[in-house]
Amino acid sequence: MxxxxxxxxxxxxxxxxxxxxxxxxxxxxxxxxxxxxxxxxxxFGSSSEKMNEGSLTLPLFYEAEETADPAAEEPTIETITYSRHKQSGKHEKELKDLPVEVIDYLLPENEQTCSSCVNPLHEMSVEVRQELKVIPAQVKVVKHVRHVYTCRHSRSP
The missing domain is CATH 1.20.5 (Single alpha-helices involved in coiled-coils or other helix-helix interfaces)
Known part of the structure; x- marks a missing residue:
């Protein structure tokens, strides 16, 4: 206890x-x-540098308005326009003297069948992508050609 x-x-x-x-x-x-x-x-409170209302109306920035002649004519504003013309074909002209390596991406004959309806595929279009391959002391254009196939019967790629 x-x-x-x-x-x-x-x-x-x-x-x-x-x-x-x-x-x-x-x-x-x-x-x-x-x-x-x-x-x-x-x-963040109010500033200790408080201004009275009379100090805001000082004639410091109105000097030009006071000395200006109101009857004088306004000057005309001159606008300068310039249109830049893009040179078409400049890229091709620069690349025409370089050697071209073509990499062709073809679908093998045994894979040119539609996966949904087993009908043969036909070549719908060709996509070409060019890139510059810079090898020290050697520059050439590599052209990638990819063949795009589609089925005419089921409209599936």
Whole structure:
């Protein structure tokens, strides 16, 4: 029984200590919140450099209007137009003297059948892509030709 009394007394002391710590931490939290608000107000609040209404109407920038002649004629505005003409065929002219390597991508005969209806595919179009291949001390044009096939019966590629 005495042991329980001692245990209860120790827990009461611990609770009192924790309540005291909670009160101290609450005070610290309030102090930090006040400091934060003051710093924010100082940083983002209204400026201390306040101007009165009369100082905004100083005749500093109206000098040209006061000295100008209102009867004078307005100058005409001159517009400069320039149209740039793109040279057509310049790219081909630059590449015509270079050697051309053609890589042809053809579908083998046994794969030229439609996957859905098993009818033969026909060549619909040819896509050509050119790229410059620069090898030190050697430049050539590589032309990639890809044949595009389609089925005439099921309209699936």
């Amino acid at each position: 005495e042991q329980l009394q001692n245990q209860i007394e120790a827990q009461k002391q611990q609770i009192a200590l924790q309540n005291q710590q909670i009160a101290e931490l609450t005070l610290k939290l309030k102090w930090y919140e006040e400091r934060l608000l003051l710093n924010q107000k100082k940083r």
